[in-house]
Amino acid sequence: MIPTSHYLILSLLLFTIGVIGVVTRRNVVIILMSIELILNAVNINLVAFSRHLGSIDGQAFAIFIITDAAAEAAVGLGIIIAYFRNRQTLLADEMDLLRW
Amino acid sequence: MTPALADAYSLAPVITACGFGILIIVGDAFLPRGGKSLLARIGVVGALASLAAVTLASRHTDDAYSGLIRTDAFSLFLESLIFVITVLVMLGSYDYLVREGLPLGEYHALLLFAASGMAVMASANELLTAFVGLEISSIASYVLAGYRRTASKSNESALKYFLLGSFATAFFLYGAAMVYGATGTTRLDVLREMFVAGRAPGPLMLLGCAMILVGLGFKAAVAPFQVWTPDVYEGAPTPVTALFASGPKAAAFALLVRILVTGFGAANATWFWAIWVSAVLTMFIGNLAALTQNNVKRMLAYSSIAHAGYLLVALAARSEIGIAALLYYLVVYALVTLGAFTIITHLGEPGERRLEIDAYAGLGTRQPFTAFCMTIFLLSLLGLPITAGFLGKFYIFDSALKAQLPGLAVMLAMNSVIGAYYYLRLVRVMYFTEPEQEWTPEPVTAGVGAVMFLTAVAALGFGLFPGPLMTFATISAQSFR
16 A cells, blocks of 8 residues: 555645746746646645545545636636737736736 | 524525625626616625625524534624625726726626625635635636726736636645644634644644645735735726725635634644734835835735735734724725725726826815815825724734734834825825816716715724724624634
8 A cells, every 4th residue: 555655745746846837937828737736736635634534524625626726727718818819928927017 | 493594594695695696697698788787786786685694694603514614703793894895896886887898797796706705714614615715706806807808907917816816725725735634624613622632733734824824825915925916906997906905805814813713723822923924024015115106006005915914913912802903903994995996996087097196186176075085095094093094003003012012013103104105195196286187087976976975984983983893893803712
């Protein structure tokens, strides 16, 4: 059986990759993907803890997060399309109408 | 009463708001093009009905849904505030929406959904429920920020809000997962019992608490997570900014208080210094940055950051009078800021062109009532005696002193003085400067006038007769015993 700590390390790695992606990438779609990566790191964490503790709550929590990620992606992509139509760009460092 | 019905009672305001929101969306599909103003009326009725439903919830003050939701004086206090804010925002935005040619249906539905999410945040007693409420209100807010779809600034505001908002939510979730892993529970009252029983918070727990604080700190716009605030507030449609500065901020502080005081209250040494440092940073960054702003929306955005700092001072006091002071100040701040943003909406002119401070020159002679209300709001934000803002600051100051935090109290006073400069600058421009170009403000419409009048009455009324509100706030603060 794979020990819980392995899952936690995997989750921490995914979380770190996600944070680095959000901070360093310029394309907003990739930033959105990085955020999804963090959410999935959370899911792995929750399910691993759920198995470790023998309680079902963590898995229920994970299902809520998956649902929320879908809703967030729908709204987020809608906002990105509206932005692209007006500005013809998706680069975060060109978002300068409002001083960042 | 059957348990299911009793549970539904405690969520009555949320259910009502969602029901009316759905009704508006369905109605939007069937109404002819010319009849959409009916939707705005349904929206106002829905928000008022939700406010009335808060009294239904008050009949069942207990844990509901096996402890996920908690209805107590604290949640009732905040739910009332949230729905009052919703009604006022709706009244203040009708003319704006018509002027800008924006659809009425979705706007009012989204406002109701956002309000229902905030109400869930105010009564959540468990981290998953808190997260669901947070996201219901946030996702609706992202859409509202970008509601002027054809305006680049509004797009940009929505995109920034969305990216940083969902990033912060992810932090909150990672923290919640840590807390769950460390304790096996996400319920705040169970956490509290663990700490009271003498359990020391381990490293996993501390990390979890820190990440939850990061996530909520973003939503409440406190330093060092405030960078998004001025951009989002400036770019969003002004009535939506009025909502952002009042509603979500109140809900985020509600959740912050609930998690820190109920969940981690018995282990408050873990978070005290984080709140202390954040309070100092927030007050100074907000006030100092506001000094140099020329855009009124941006100036009030920084002012809202500064006020979040004052609220944190009350939280750092870690006492019942601190929480009571926080709640009192939250009401006063939210209503006054909402009134000020409504005036900015009203004077904005099509396309939101009139937003510079200098553009307010001569308002005092051209529209005395508007200028008078704006002055009351600014003086209340500044905290001048006889306005409610003064008493609010006084209560916070008092609670900080009683908690042996003279440093924070002194910095609060210092910041009030810095704030005077930019609030009074706008007052001076309105009354003592002549405009370079002649202009006539549009006449005040019934909706905008009502919001201005009601919030101005609140700013003076709560200052002269603080008794009832302070009593309610004190009772609410006692729900954490």
